[in-house]
Amino acid sequence: MAFIEYRGFDHIWWYAGPWLYYLIAFYCALPFLAYIVLPYFTPKRKFDSKRKIITLFVLGDIGHSPRMTYHARSLSKLDYFVTVCGYLETRPAEDILDDVNIDLKEIRPIRNSSNLPFLVFAIKKIVLQCFQLLDLLWEFAGSSDYIMIQNPPSIPILLLAVSYIKLLRLNTKIIVDWHNLNYSILNLKYDNEKHPLVRILKSYERILAKYVDYHITVTNAMKEFLINEFDISHKKGRNIFVLHDRPAEAFAPLEQLNLSKSEIVRNHEVFSDIPNLDKYRILVSSTSFTADEDFNVLLDALKDYDTTCVADKLPPIVLIVTGKGPLKSAFLARVKTLNFSDNVIIRSAWLSYEDYPLILASADLAISLHTSSSGIDLPMKIVDFFGCGVPVISLSFAAIGELVKDGENGLITRADAKGEVSESQEIFRLLTEAFTDHELLQKIKKGARAESNLRWDENWDNSLSKLFPKVN
Numbered sequence: 001m002a003f004i005e006y007r008g009f010d011h012i013w014w015y016a017g018p019w020l021y022y023l024i025a026f027y028c029a030l031p032f033l034a035y036i037v038l039p040y041f042t043p044k045r046k047f048d049s050k051r052k053i054i055t056l057f058v059l060g061d062i063g064h065s066p067r068m069t070y071h072a073r074s075l076s077k078l079d080y081f082v083t084v085c086g087y088l089e090t091r092p093a094e095d096i097l098d099d100v101n102i103d104l105k106e107i108r109p110i111r112n113s114s115n116l117p118f119l120v121f122a123i124k125k126i127v128l129q130c131f132q133l134l135d136l137l138w139e140f141a142g143s144s145d146y147i148m149i150q151n152p153p154s155i156p157i158l159l160l161a162v163s164y165i166k167l168l169r170l171n172t173k174i175i176v177d178w179h180n181l182n183y184s185i186l187n188l189k190y191d192n193e194k195h196p197l198v199r200i201l202k203s204y205e206r207i208l209a210k211y212v213d214y215h216i217t218v219t220n221a222m223k224e225f226l227i228n229e230f231d232i233s234h235k236k237g238r239n240i241f242v243l244h245d246r247p248a249e250a251f252a253p254l255e256q257l258n259l260s261k262s263e264i265v266r267n268h269e270v271f272s273d274i275p276n277l278d279k280y281r282i283l284v285s286s287t288s289f290t291a292d293e294d295f296n297v298l299l300d301a302l303k304d305y306d307t308t309c310v311a312d313k314l315p316p317i318v319l320i321v322t323g324k325g326p327l328k329s330a331f332l333a334r335v336k337t338l339n340f341s342d343n344v345i346i347r348s349a350w351l352s353y354e355d356y357p358l359i360l361a362s363a364d365l366a367i368s369l370h371t372s373s374s375g376i377d378l379p380m381k382i383v384d385f386f387g388c389g390v391p392v393i394s395l396s397f398a399a400i401g402e403l404v405k406d407g408e409n410g411l412i413t414r415a416d417a418k419g420e421v422s423e424s425q426e427i428f429r430l431l432t433e434a435f436t437d438h439e440l441l442q443k444i445k446k447g448a449r450a451e452s453n454l455r456w457d458e459n460w461d462n463s464l465s466k467l468f469p470k471v472n
């Protein structure tokens, strides 16, 4: 009969030597190190006052992150001490730079300078970003009362911030401002929710979202999404706040700025060399020329408009497209091949910070080709158009009704999924209607004016007063 002889464990020590003792001792000490020693060394509050401290993180250019800079302004008004961490690619607004309550911290963008293949570059970028972000978290997380993260992009910032704060048991509260869902942006590439990468990114966002203390969303639809799809418990309605975007002060109707349309149109170079400019209707659009906005839809509609223009006595159009991005040259090439007559003039421009609102405000009508990757976010540009009192034609998607009311402050296309009525036919129809039916245009213009009156500050105070109470 076989049996196992008990010989004790002494022989292990014999072979192992003292390093094993050290290893075991280190292992036993881990919790102590992680929970007591490390937090002791992470920087604590630098100010011994009652002023609250908040750090905002955005993995994008601060100058092009209007919503995060509005948060910074509003929090500064409440006398918070605000640090904004992000890329400094363009010069942020002057008032942000001048504000004594607001500090900017640079996150250096990581560029594809040595022509690495996609995967290698992606890994390098994430690793380098992790180091930078950990450095910033080390400096700010322990000393802040709140950390606010813009999502997307959520890799790797969401994971780092949540694990850093929760593992070290810091008292810092994490707030995520959901502009959109990163997995749905990735899905634009695959167009398949079941694709493994899309599912991984969705789980990443869903799991980490559960550890977040407060959520801010851009639409009601996104709030419902967080509750239903991400299982965020919304106890007593206290941890998800809907904050719709509102226009900045610079976006205002021309009358309020005491400027005249003819003055702007006469003097700005975008409109140069257009004979009989006063006969034209001005249509504006703004874009970052990425794959999620299909400008061919608009160009096809304008081509139809061009062909029927003379016969149907339609007014001529000048379209100003502002912005720059990867598909801009393709857009300009297409414009050339379409060979428009003088009745449809298309100009593109990259306008300065000061000129952009003025050109928008000079327009008769705006058009947005945003379709929303998730269906539950809203384009900031429509908010800006409304700020200038300009009505908009928009493509239809799930959340659009939270901003554009069809026939009241804009017009929404009604293309059908079967493809019998295409988006470009719809845009053609709406352009024709708006530019021939004077009453309709006046009505939606009035609606857009009304939208223009509700501004950011008031809206922010109303929506977030429970999260950031006024201190007296």
Ligand SMILES: *[C@@H]1O[C@H](CO)[C@@H](O)[C@H](O)[C@H]1NC(C)=O
Binding pocket: 112, 114, 115, 116, 117, 118, 119, 121, 122
């Ligand atoms: C980096 O540049 C190389 C060569 O220009 C290109 O092939 C590669 O796709 C780029 N990688 C990324 C992530 O853009």
Ligand SMILES: *[C@@H]1O[C@H](CO)[C@@H](O)[C@H](O)[C@H]1NC(C)=O
Binding pocket: 152, 153, 154, 155, 182, 185, 186, 187, 201
């Ligand atoms: C996440 O969103 C950002 C836009 O904010 C985008 O540039 C990035 O490619 C997205 N990440 C993935 C993995 O799709």
Ligand SMILES: *[C@@H]1O[C@H](CO)[C@@H](O)[C@H](O)[C@H]1NC(C)=O
Binding pocket: 256, 257, 258
């Ligand atoms: C515009 O003019 C009116 C009256 O002249 C004045 O009250 C108002 O402050 C001016 N607005 C701006 C922005 O200059």
Ligand SMILES: *[C@@H]1O[C@H](CO)[C@@H](O)[C@H](O)[C@H]1NC(C)=O
Binding pocket: 339, 340, 341
């Ligand atoms: C463009 O249109 C004009 C008339 O509007 C015509 O004379 C010309 O041949 C056209 N060019 C091309 C390349 O189609």
